[in-house]
Amino acid sequence: MVQVIEVRTAHTADLDAATLKAARALLDEVFEGDMTDHDWEHALGGVHALAWEGTELIGHASLVQRQLLHGGRALRTGYVEGVGVRADRRGRGHGAAMMDALERVVRGAYEIGALAATDEAAGFYAVRGWRVWQGPSSALTPTGIQPTEAEDGGIYVLPVTVTLDLSGELTCDWRDGDLW
Numbered sequence: 558m559v560q561v562i563e564v565r566t567a568h569t570a571d572l573d574a575a576t577l578k579a580a581r582a583l584l585d586e587v588f589e590g591d592m593t594d595h596d597w598e599h600a601l602g603g604v605h606a607l608a609w610e611g612t613e614l615i616g617h618a619s620l621v622q623r624q625l626l627h628g629g630r631a632l633r634t635g636y637v638e639g640v641g642v643r644a645d646r647r648g649r650g651h652g653a654a655m656m657d658a659l660e661r662v663v664r665g666a667y668e669i670g671a672l673a674a675t676d677e678a679a680g681f682y683a684v685r686g687w688r689v690w691q692g693p694s695s696a697l698t699p700t701g702i703q704p705t706e707a708e709d710g711g712i713y714v715l716p717v718t719v720t721l722d723l724s725g726e727l728t729c730d731w732r733d734g735d736l737w
């Protein structure tokens with residue numbers, strides 16, 4: 558029997574403890590133990606897109622607000638975190654359905670969307686119209702702006718209301734754990 562997959566969105570505040578636990582467990586499985594507590598923390602406090610197969614969670618993605626500095630401005634940014642589809646359910650459009658839901662929020666509420674892609678998923682975002690950032694990346698740290706060159710080439714943006722110079726500098730706000 559083919560199970561219907563339903564993608565639902567909800568703010569972190571509206572998800573119960575069991576759902577959040579299932580989302581964390583799913584991401585632990587998807588990222589094979591590379592998902593840190595900081596990574597999970599980064600995925601909280603915004604809108605989650607959850608793909609359900611009946612009562613089983615098979616996909617998660619979330620969108621949180623950050624400020625990215627570019628061209629002398631602080632841009633209100635919808636930042637995508639914690640994107641994963643269970644390995645045995647990939648290639649069936651669930652990742653795209655979750656991104657459709659989050660990109661609707663990006664377009665309606667933010668000046669740009671941004672994310673840091675895994676090498677494996679870069680093509681997934683590129684076919685959706687996300688543009689790779691070509692210029693240097695950096696972060697606004699407690700000790701000033703520091704380059705984050707290890708991330709260069711892996712940051713993607715979705716321009717909404719602003720014109721971006723993709724070859725310019727893009728600086729993210731500070732947080733614990735991975736900065737992008």
Ligand SMILES: CC(C)(COP(=O)(O)OP(=O)(O)OC[C@H]1O[C@@H](n2cnc3c(N)ncnc32)[C@H](O)[C@@H]1OP(=O)(O)O)[C@@H](O)C(=O)NCCC(=O)NCCS
Nearest residue numbers: 640641642647648649650651652653674675677678680681
């Ligand atoms: C990336 C991921 C979320 C995609 O989810 P998915 O459900 O398999 O993707 P979909 O089936 O919705 O694919 C949508 C489209 O993107 C394409 N696509 C999917 N993954 C792709 C990839 N890695 N590279 C290029 N294109 C890709 C599909 O071919 C499809 O195109 P089509 O509509 O023309 O057929 C999933 O592969 C995954 O969980 N990967 C491991 C975790 C990860 O890397 N997450 C991203 C963190 S930034």
